[in-house]
Amino acid sequence: MGELHHECGVAAVAFLDAEEGRRVSQAPAVPEQTARLIPRMLLDMQNRGQLAAGMTSYHPRRDAMLETYKQLGTVAEAFRLNHRAKFESIMKEMDGPAAIGHVRYATCGGNERSLAQPFERAHGRKSKWFAVAFNGQLTNFRELKEELLSQGDYHLKRDTDTEILMHSISYELQDEGPVIDWQGVFSRLSRRFDGAYNVVLLSATGQLVVARDPLGLRPLCVAREGSLFAAASESVPLANLGFSHIDSLPPGHLAVVDRSGVRISRFAEGPRRAHCFFEWIYFANVASTLDDCSVYLSRARLGKELARLEDVPRDAETIVVPVPDTAKAAADAMAFELNLPSVEGLMRNRYLGRTFIEGTADRESKVRLKYTPLPEVLSGKRVLLVEDSIVRSTTMRALVHEIRRRGGAREIHLRVACPPIIAPCFYGIDMSTRAELIAPRFADLPGGGLSDLAQNRLAQELGADSLRYLPVDAIARSVGLSRGHLCMACVTGEYPTPAGQRLFELGVEGESVHANGSGGIRAYE
Incomplete structure (x- = not known):
């Protein structure tokens, strides 16, 4: 079409070392290298955004247990995929058993590198130190912004709904203990959010959270096989990794992934489903299957x-x-x-x-x-x-x-x-x-x-x-x-x-x- 820009795309991957089992064909032999699957997954979703690409990885033995890398440009440009030595240098810093990633087209905010995702929110407590990436748009963005700024001394560096999302999550975490009730967090957020939001979140405890809004406006696919779990905005990145069974995460559900396994639960009831028909007509990769279609x-x-x-x-x-x-x-x-x-x-x-x-x-x-x-x-x-x-x-x-x-x-x-x-x-x-x-x-x-x-x-x-x-x-x-x-x-x-x-x-x-x-x-x- 040439006129209508694509949406963003999110990806997530985690190695579950609590269970040994058959891995997908493209899984790395070393669990600590699981994060390097993210650029490959993002490359398969390049159709969803060419403005910027980025990722955050978790490694328990790094001083910075969460490390974020993001650049303007296509996936190949951002991760230097055409320069083997430079790509390996980036991956050496980013290796880890879990990671999230994002490709961006700007529907909100400008084109600066600082607006590339994921956004990282540092904190002295590991359970409240997290990075988040987001696909969709919060329709009540202005109301959420005014509500957040009225809560106290919050300050917004970027005028985007992703920053609103990040601070909203932080606000909900303030009364949480070391073990986060992510179902409760997203349940409370869903009562305030209006719009489309697919979220991938990675905490400094190594927990990975993948959530889809109650209407299911944007597609979100998940797969688990053996020791590997992955999620993406489309099925193609998961299929190309070698997953044989790929599901759509139901609307209003989230998956919490850590060393003990994968737990999928409902965090919000949806009055109806409202899948964006444009995904099938234009946005999605023609090889994808979304919500069984x-x-x-x-x-x-x-x-x-x-x-x-x-x-x-x-x-x-x-x-x-x-x-x-x-x-x-x-x-x-x-x-x-x-x-x-x-x-x-x-x-x-x-x-x-x-x-x-x-x-x-x-x-x-x-x-x-x-x-x-x-x-x-x-x-x-x-x-x-x-x-x-x-x-x-x-x-x-x-x-x-x-x-x-x-x-x-x-x-x-x-x-x-x-x-x-x-x-x-x-x-x-x-x-x-x-x-x-x-x-x-x-x-x-x-x-x-x-x-x-x-x-x-x-x-x-x-x-x-x-x-x-x-x-x-x-x-x-x-x-x-x-x-x-x-x-x-x-x-x-x-x-x-x-x-x-x-x-x-x-x-x-x-x-x-x-x-x-x-x-x-x-x-x-």
């Missing part, structure tokens, strides 16, 4: 839904072209159902650095850097261009222009494997105001949808010959979960939490005040 099969079913609605005349000069890479499964399935060729008419340059792309001034130049249309494939063709979603439209407008100008396509019919994005996300996706979105400007149906006429007007705006979105009811069918188990706020305007609904209503009110459409409010403003 395959990402690949979900995207393939989206393509079948598109095929069912297709009415453009088809002949020998009609082809289906995916926008790489996340739309490929949908495009292939659509083409198969229509008995049309699915061809790669757009090649993506996967070796351009993030900084190089971001340093380019205009959107059209960025598109030219990122995608190369193939006139050998596109010239003179009627192209059904399949995209996973359209958010702000700037990339798509430039892409359609390039396919027609450089590729020589005769017709371009844009097919979107998602309903129109009509509302912001306040749970960790980089689309926080309606003013950023293209679909609300063309919406003409009750609830914010687009009629066929409105979709045609938007097609003209983008330079395409036609445009079709999927209907909202196609999402639950494709993912394989009931609509009541999905968060689809960005396509319905109906939010699963009170603070999210309140922010949306405030944003709509702001738009009515600002006639130029510049209204709207972000969760962290």
Whole structure:
């Protein structure tokens, strides 16, 4: 899609030396080297954030029993994976039997190295010295900040919800003894938190805590085999380590891991489940399985839904072209159902650095850097261009222009494997105001949808010959979960939490005040 930035990703790993047993295939032979699995796991979740990467490890025989390392850049850049000696030097300092890790995209705060995660909170008592990493967004961030600052002499160095989370945990630990009741801590936090939060926490006692919010907005997978436990935002990092049985941590549950084993318990009841449908459509690795639903099969079913609605005349000069890479499964399935060729008419340059792309001034130049249309494939063709979603439209407008100008396509019919994005996300996706979105400007149906006429007007705006979105009811069918188990706020305007609904209503009110459409409010403003 090129416009919508990914969320963050968390990872955790621990060696349980209380039990000897069969280890997963990629587990290190020496328990103290377990921490070095983290960069490998983060590399498998690079799709979830390219701004920064970091880890915290525990080692009982280090002076600093918790050690944190984090840098700006991709996982390979941060951990110097292309320089063996420098990577080994980093790992020598970071080795230990337990660790947590994080890849970041900034939905809250800026791009400074100090905002990279994990955050470490030092303390003289080992049970209260911990590091924490976080995936999601606390929707009631401002209320939590005001509440925390009113508690006494708290000071916030960084204006982020991760720091709020860290201090909130510290506050709950103040009355705890040497043995922390983590279930009680997160139960109390859940009564105050609104939003999405997956948490991995490592204490200086060697305890690892992995928690998922009561609605399960973000995916979180766990696995244990023999002496090794691991958790990650997706199943792929765990599968690639060699785990044969991978589960999703149930919403409102946490896992506490230490030398005595793994204890999973519920810390909060959820009124419902609200898994973010965008994980299956766009964010997650296509090889992942989240909450028992395959990402690949979900995207393939989206393509079948598109095929069912297709009415453009088809002949020998009609082809289906995916926008790489996340739309490929949908495009292939659509083409198969229509008995049309699915061809790669757009090649993506996967070796351009993030900084190089971001340093380019205009959107059209960025598109030219990122995608190369193939006139050998596109010239003179009627192209059904399949995209996973359209958010702000700037990339798509430039892409359609390039396919027609450089590729020589005769017709371009844009097919979107998602309903129109009509509302912001306040749970960790980089689309926080309606003013950023293209679909609300063309919406003409009750609830914010687009009629066929409105979709045609938007097609003209983008330079395409036609445009079709999927209907909202196609999402639950494709993912394989009931609509009541999905968060689809960005396509319905109906939010699963009170603070999210309140922010949306405030944003709509702001738009009515600002006639130029510049209204709207972000969760962290």
